[in-house]
Amino acid sequence: MLADVPDIDLATTCVSPRHALSVLASEPHDLLFLDVSMPELSGLDFLRALANPPVTVLLTAHVEHALVAFDLGVRDYLLKPVSKQRLHRCLEHIRPLLSAARADSAVKAPPRLSIRCGNAHRLIDIAQTQRIEAAGNFSLVYTEEERIFASEALKDLERRLTPFGFVRIHKSHLVNMRFIRSIFASDVGLGNDLLLPLGRAYRAAVVDALR
Template structure:
């Protein structure tokens, strides 16, 4: 988990970044400041691993503040002024975000901070992620593997049914199947993938998941029975 602090004199900018931070599971918002001087106590308390720092602020601008810090935390500049980019990178900032900042660009910068933190802590092990993001219209939605019930494929898009609702995105069922954990999902039909742990029962040519019935095609029936039922079947033997 990365503890991050937002430093910006504009209330709307602070709130926008704070909302972005809340959407990223490896970020924790540990502070919000209106100017760099308010940040100093948080650095002393070691609750600022990463700072989203504006440049043009009263009392002291972000660049001036960085110059006086002997051991600065990771810093991502957030500003409406592109002219400070070179000076910012000379001060070893991780990234330089121009306002208005999109979530896609924000997430890319946050991921860079995550990778850099692993280098600093010596943690280079590749941990399996338990979620992914998809684009639904103009919004990026976070999908947890454990929340998925089943997925239905159409021509050029898929519908992902989860415990939280239904999400539609422009992906093929095949490409999604290749990215999902193979031990946790099974193809039951040319148009359906099912989460194995969410299957409540099988009868005839159907899977029962929550309140839904998923068809099992003849080509996939033996595979479904073997993978879902056989190893956990209690009978008279």
């Protein structure tokens, strides 16, 4: 039914609570439709696990969940099965809240990034991530504390991190601009006295980004 609503963009459908926690930790979302009945973790416990939940609508087959849901900050709840009319009333109620959430998400970076590491996901602090280096179809993520082998290509991490102050300086290097201390003819210097190669094709974009 959401696909028929023109001003709602269905960004992600998650198949498990673990998947949903990973998605919400790595990318901001304005609106969450959350089912109470999920494997491994109930919708209410899932909501308790979120530090900064988006505008949330709860789906439930039991009206008694409503009081607990509202205590947790849920903005509306839908009794299953959900009719189109009830969904549209819900959306009319939360649209003003979505406008405020979108304004906030435009200026806030997610505090952490979820990266795939083999069969698991790691959550890393974006502010502490210094640089990322290509390793074939994989990547090496360097934070202030450790090096992490990520099962993701550099170009995919670049797409997710560019809005949050990361810049490509070379075909093999993506850097957090807050750690750049100097730019030379063919190198970029970081705060820990590390020199990384600066590709000729990237130099103008790097200089422009740092202005």
